[in-house]
Amino acid sequence: MQLRFISLASGKLIDVATVNVRSADFEAIILKGGITFVDFWAEWCGPCKMFAPIFENASSRYPEITFAKVDTDAETEIAAAASISAIPTLMAFKDGILVFREAGALPSSSFEELIQTIKNLDMDQIRAEIALEQSKTDAS
Numbered sequence: 001m002q003l004r005f006i007s008l009a010s011g012k013l014i015d016v017a018t019v020n021v022r023s024a025d026f027e028a029i030i031l032k033g034g035i036t037f038v039d040f041w042a043e044w045c046g047p048c049k050m051f052a053p054i055f056e057n058a059s060s061r062y063p064e065i066t067f068a069k070v071d072t073d074a075e076t077e078i079a080a081a082a083s084i085s086a087i088p089t090l091m092a093f094k095d096g097i098l099v100f101r102e103a104g105a106l107p108s109s110s111f112e113e114l115i116q117t118i119k120n121l122d123m124d125q126i127r128a129e130i131a132l133e134q135s136k137t138d139a140s
Contacts, residue, residue: 020068020069020070020071021038021068021069021070021075021078026068026070026075026078029066029068030068030093030096031096032066032096033095033096034064034065034066034094034095035064035065035066035092035093035094035118035119036065036066036067036068036092036093036094037055037058037065037066037067037068037090037091037092037115038068038069038070038090038091038092038093039051039052039055039067039068039069039070039088039089039090040070040072040079040082040084040087040088040089040090040091041069041070041071041072041087041088042071042072042073042087043071043073044073045087045088047087047088047104047105048087048088048105050105051088051090051105051106054105054106054107054108054111055067055069055111057108058111058112058115062115065115070082072084072087085103086103086104087103088103088104088105089101089102089103090102090103090106092114092118094118094121094123094126095123097123097126097127097130099118099121099126100114100118
């Protein structure tokens with residue numbers, strides 16, 4: 001099963017399992033709600049090539065989740081804004097909130113476990129924790 005994605009740059013509807021992200025689309029993709037995994041990669045990166053089929057396979061099994069790929073060589077602006085210093089780096093967003101970030105290629109079983117963990121996150125609790133931390137910062 002594939003995702004339906006509207007490119008903000010072109011306005012065209014595309015059917016894809018994974019989305020190759022451009023600078024113009026990145027913020028909208030992660031802020032749209034639901035779960036979004038972002039794989040930061042490069043063509044020359046061996047571990048990236050090992051993780052790619054795992055990421056693609058998961059994107060086919062979880063059509064309700066957005067799986068995005070950012071080529072760090074082509075999209076240097078996104079890579080810099082995300083402070084990517086090693087690849088592959090995997091980020092996960094849920095309801096627009098960064099809930100996971102790790103460099104290195106995950107094995108399939110670990111990625112599957114991560115997907116389930118993020119699906120089960122209590123976002124009301126996470127938002128409450130963020131608000132508490134923000135109030136502590138504001139009070140300082």
